[in-house]
Amino acid sequence: MVTVLRSVRFTLVFALVLGILYPLFVTLIGQTIFPYQANGSLVTWQGKPIGSMLIAQANTSPGLFSPRPSAVDYAANNSGATNFGPTNPALFKEVKANLLAVQKANPGIPVAAIPMDMVESSASGLDPDISIANATIQTVRIARVTHIKRSDLLRLIAQQEHHSFLGLWGSDYVNVLRLNLALLKKEAMRHHG
């Protein structure tokens, strides 16, 4: 009985310390020193919040870069993957649909040149990044729609490219929202200048 009582006291004290005080203390420090990251890396465009730099968003505009396919339709309050196994016919169906969509949006690209991240769904459904090959393929379409020179778009990708640590951990990639914001800035400058 003494042990039960002591266990209850332990539970209450430690739930307070570990479940309340510790997260609140960390929140206080985080909100003070790193408010941008602590609130979800939200970014604004023309004064309005338009998303999180870390979260993919659906793109329906052909003049912008598109993210990877999402199993949850980019629902940032409901992350998830297809969880299709490698021999599941549903996987083939999904990849085929993604492949047709890529070919429709970017005509004339040979299948062998299409990187896998362009046709296979991400793990979170919210992958904010695409491979350099993926972005490069999309420049043809974007140049045609926006009348920005393709060489300028390629330079934009190179400027925004995220490099892996000495090639050891991860590969080079580019953040889609970062790239799109740079693209919009470039367009806005061209209209004004």
Add this chain to the structure above:
Amino acid sequence: MTILHGIGIILIIAITIAVGIPIGHYLYQLFGQETSKTDRFFLPMEKLLYRLIGVNPSVKMDWKAYLRALLIVNLVMMVFVYLVLRLQGFLPLNPSHKPGLSWDLAFNTATSFITNTNWQSYSGEQTLSYFSQMVGITFLQFTSAATGFVAAIAFLRALVAHKKEWIGNFWVDIIKIHTRVLLPVSVVFAVVFIALGVPQTLQGTAVVHTLSGHLQAISRGPIASLEVIKQFGTNGGGYMNANSAHPFEDPSAWTTVLEMVLMGSVSAGLVWTFGLMIKNRKQAIVLYVFLTAILLLGAFVIYASESAGNPLLTHLFGLQGPNMEGKEVRFGTSLSSVFAAMTTAFTTGAVNAMHDSFMPLGGMVPLVFMMFNLVFGGKGVGLLNILMFLIITVFLSGLMVGRTPEVFGKKIEAKEIKLATMAMLVHPFLILIPTALFLSTKSGIAMLGNPGLHGLSEMLYAFTSGAANNGSAFAGLSANNVFFNVTQGIVMILGRYVSLIAMFAIAGSLAKKAVTPNSVGTLKTDTFAFGGVFVAVFVIVGALTFFPALAIGPIGEHFSMWSALNGHP
């Protein structure tokens, strides 16, 4: 596959082991010695906690008293969190007004987190309030790790005790591991995680108009404070449904490497603590060499199969490249592969890629690591499993060479062997029987997210994960139903406590025995030859019990995939 990425994988595992050694040394100072240099700093705070909880630190407990306290406090904490989850709708810090959980889901979740499993039949951002994430989940992620840890420490003390009854004071140990290890590390690295992009806020869901003009609701919350202890306590239960694949839980290659080092360092370090306790570092080194080799082998098997890609997609559409289904670009195949190997070796269960979408052999490695359950293993319990198999190996080799089996100067007799065998056998029993039960029922089959042999792997994976207290999943399984939640809850409890109780009974029996000095007749356990036998024993025991299930699961899927390609469907 590139050489640089291969070096990257080796580097992560090397850093984890290297960081583990000073941690192991520190743990030895804290728990293996009477006083420690850090007493002056931490004792005042601990004395306050003793007063609040009513602990007399000078009381010494035998194995029964120690175990009783451990089990009772675990039960109380589990009931507490069950109530928190049930009453969620009435509790504060719930900006999205989420209702309480159903009884079976609350039971499954409370058992899952108290047993350090972190199986999740729910989707974090959809189901839990900030209060539940903090007071339910984060709280148990500390205490369940601490529980496993003090169990291992108590066992080690028994191992080196000379004709003693007592093995320490449970309350002192469990408070000390919080104040001197888990909490300071968590505070520091939670801030590091925030700096690297992990949110930590009590503000509600952010709603934005995207560049394309759509509405997007972005879930966030106190994630960083959970993320650290999720990894450092080898818990694995994510804040979000997508776990560490979610960019808020794991925003970059740097954070994923940090998560791997956090999850592995203490379990690896405990092997060093063990070596220091028994005053035989060579014993620890032998274990390091073999366990690290197995871990590396597993990581590279996954990496090879994932980077080779899916041959069916090449065959059907002409697509060429690595298997990126269920993987994130910032990690690629190499960081996804090494993470999968480490999360199942250290029985964390966090995932940064979806194991269900791995190639058949890539998905088999996590399954096998959980079946072994001792490639370093989870916090504390991993070391206990290693010691259990060491005892069995000593017994078997003792029989072979005709010597009295002894471990570290203690005679192994019928009682210890019976208990160790029980602890060993409960694992396959808890995996295979429920898998068979569910696969033979209609409602079980209806849960599967994938057809054919992969579906069998999905169910096998779920119960392997539960029994090993891992918590990762082949997540295509629709797990949230009463039948499964209750069964899996029972599997997790038995998987945790049956072997724990058996190991405590062994500890009690060993503590009383005299330490006999080594003689020429002693079977040496700190040699590489013995290490090889040790590996052979756990691989053969594992392979014999699980091979039939693996053969009709991932191995069968692998061969049927290639025969379909070669025109022999």
